[in-house]
Amino acid sequence: MKKTDIKSPLLLFLAAFIWGVAFVAQSKAKDYSVEPFTFNAVRNVIGGLTLLPCIFFLGKREPKEKKIEDNPKTLLIGGILCGTVLCIASNLQQIGINYTTVGKAGFITAMYIVLVPILGIFLKRRAGIKVWISVFLAVAGLYLLCMTEKLSLGKGDALVLLCALVFAIHILVIDHFSPKVDGVKLSCIQFLVCGVLSAIPMFLFEKPELGAICSAWLPILYAGIFSSGVGYTLQVIGQKNMDPTVASLILSLESVISVLAGWVLLKQQLSGRELLGCVVMFAAIILAQLPDKN
Numbered sequence: 405m406k407k408t409d410i411k412s413p414l415l416l417f418l419a420a421f422i423w424g425v426a427f428v429a430q431s432k433a434k435d436y437s438v439e440p441f442t443f444n445a446v447r448n449v450i451g452g453l454t455l456l457p458c459i460f461f462l463g464k465r466e467p468k469e470k471k472i473e474d475n476p477k478t479l480l481i482g483g484i485l486c487g488t489v490l491c492i493a494s495n496l497q498q499i500g501i502n503y504t505t506v507g508k509a510g511f512i513t514a515m516y517i518v519l520v521p522i523l524g525i526f527l528k529r530r531a532g533i534k535v536w537i538s539v540f541l542a543v544a545g546l547y548l549l550c551m552t553e554k555l556s557l558g559k560g561d562a563l564v565l566l567c568a569l570v571f572a573i574h575i576l577v578i579d580h581f582s583p584k585v586d587g588v589k590l591s592c593i594q595f596l597v598c599g600v601l602s603a604i605p606m607f608l609f610e611k612p613e614l615g616a617i618c619s620a621w622l623p624i625l626y627a628g629i630f631s632s633g634v635g636y637t638l639q640v641i642g643q644k645n646m647d648p649t650v651a652s653l654i655l656s657l658e659s660v661i662s663v664l665a666g667w668v669l670l671k672q673q674l675s676g677r678e679l680l681g682c683v684v685m686f687a688a689i690i691l692a693q694l695p696d697k698n
Contacts, residue, residue, distance in 0.1 A: 412642045412645045412646045413642070416638065416639065419634075419635045422630050423661070424660065425626075429624075434502075436616050437616050438616050439606075439612070440498035441605045442606050442612040444495055445602035445606045447631070447632055448628070449596065449603075450633070451629065452633075454628065455588055455637065459588050479586070482577075483592075483597060484593070485581070486574065487598040490574055490598045490636070491602055493574055494567075497513060497563075500562075500563030502560065503558065503563065504559075509560070512568055514568070514658075514659050515565065517542050518539055520572045520648055520652040524649060531647070538650075545686075546681065546685065549678050549682060549685065578590075578639065578640055579643055587644070588637055588640075591637040595632055653692050654692075657689060664682070
């Protein structure tokens, strides 16, 4: 068994932190009447373009012996698959949020932490008992954190549940390709693919207005540069040496961060139930990170 690498969990936690704060940006974008496909098309194209200079300068500075020799075919296939799956997941989430509450959407989306190990069974990647305990602890923590109303399955909830399934697939696809290719290049391709694919229904079903997009420049730039460009790149790099189930647990902390961000940035009060949910979530992550006994 591989030794625990502190760098990978920290990169994934930073990604979760960025995504958690992005919930504030996404909620603000709706105030400017930016529709779901438009929002995702613009943010992902910005995310991809942001990484182009990073690829150039990192390629210049990185020693030749440390560079990953990319197979162009593997890189392109991986980028297209990751981008397609990300496009489906992010648009299902963005549309679903319009038909349900933020709390229910956050709880149901985070169900990928259960779906990842279940899907992993079919891929012959079984999780240990400690990880399964962590998963169920995390679900309990998320329920306390996100759910304040009765859990029923409406139209928006069903869309978000499908989004959780597709996000679980996204984690497993990244787990397959991230050790084989350069993570920044893979991220760049996935964002550009996601942005182009989102632009198709944007022009077919929505009426994108340049004025609305420009008015929402701050949330769109945050979502594009930080949430997409930086956050998903950290996920790709951080997952290289991580079990996908443990990675999904750390990434699910975005729900905790989103609540804390709402408390700090939007002055939203935290109840005792929400604080208990945060504590249980963090306990689940710590348990998953504890080294196994020899």
